[in-house]
């Protein structure tokens with residue numbers, strides 16, 4: 001042993017290491033991510049008269065009541081609760097979308113939270129998710145969740161869905177991944193996710209690309225990446241927008257009437273998406289009405305009522321002069337068209353949007 005060894009500097013070094021270690025530990029404890037829970041209603045806020053009945057009323061519980069059913073979320077994040085509305089999502093309104101966008105934009109721009117979780121009815125969750133995916137221009141996680149069983153049901157799925165959504169929104173891995181939907185232990189990208197079962201707890205799928213990943217023990221494990229343009233790379237700007245261009249969907253089926261077409265043309269609709277049969281097909285009256293609409297400056301996009309496979313430029317019977325939606329289902333194609341129409345009516349440019357977003 002070196003006789004000249006002086007224990008003091010060593011002690012000092014040890015103490016400094018301990019203090020640093022302790023402060024790192026306490027930093028870890030106090031610096032939980034801040035997650036804003038934006039509640040909009042749906043079954044996750046729903047209540048039935050008994051724990052086993054199928055009928056119930058959505059949009060009953062407040063955001064505080066929903067959160068209080070999942071005490072474990074407080075261990076992973078510091079929560080800020082905001083009640084945006086309390087509706088069934090079939091009653092979603094354009095003004096609520098704009099309000100959601102404004103709230104999220106200002107929360108992130110002012111660094112008031114690290115991530116956002118939106119509780120939402122499952123019926124139109126995929127639409128709100130895609131709208132925000134194209135318009136929230138921040139890399140912070142935005143995750144939508146809900147439930148298929150009301151909060152009062154036996155084996156309600158809302159609490160675990162909320163836990164997983166908060167865990168996903170709190171994770172580093174979720175940064176820059178675009179808006180996601182977390183349901184039934186899986187999470188999905190907003191551009192492909194769709195509700196594909198009316199009542200089952202495994203109601204959501206990404207029919208073209210599969211889920212983005214799954215939650216286990218409060219940690220996300222990603223299976224793949226979403227390569228479509230979203231959030232920070234999106235060119236859609238909502239600042240100063242208080243009304244979106246009127247855009248509707250028309251469904252094609254055997255001997256479908258063209259009457260709704262002419263009524264939309266008369267009402268000054270700006271864009272129409274065709275939920276075509278098969279590979280984006282429609283009957284002769286539709287074909288005539290579509291040409292008429294496009295002569296009036298209405299942008300018509302061919303999509304499909306088939307859940308997977310999408311529509312490309314190939315066409316039967318008619319020369320396809322209309323933009324196609326590729327893998328966007330009609331409800332997502334409508335949102336992209338609506339936002340595209342805030343910038344252009346040029347069908348070539350609109351087609352390019354469908355290739356990239």
Ligand code: GLU
Nearest residue numbers: 042043088089121122123
């Ligand atoms: N139809 C209601 C809604 O979308 C309930 C469906 C649900 O949340 O699962 O809000």
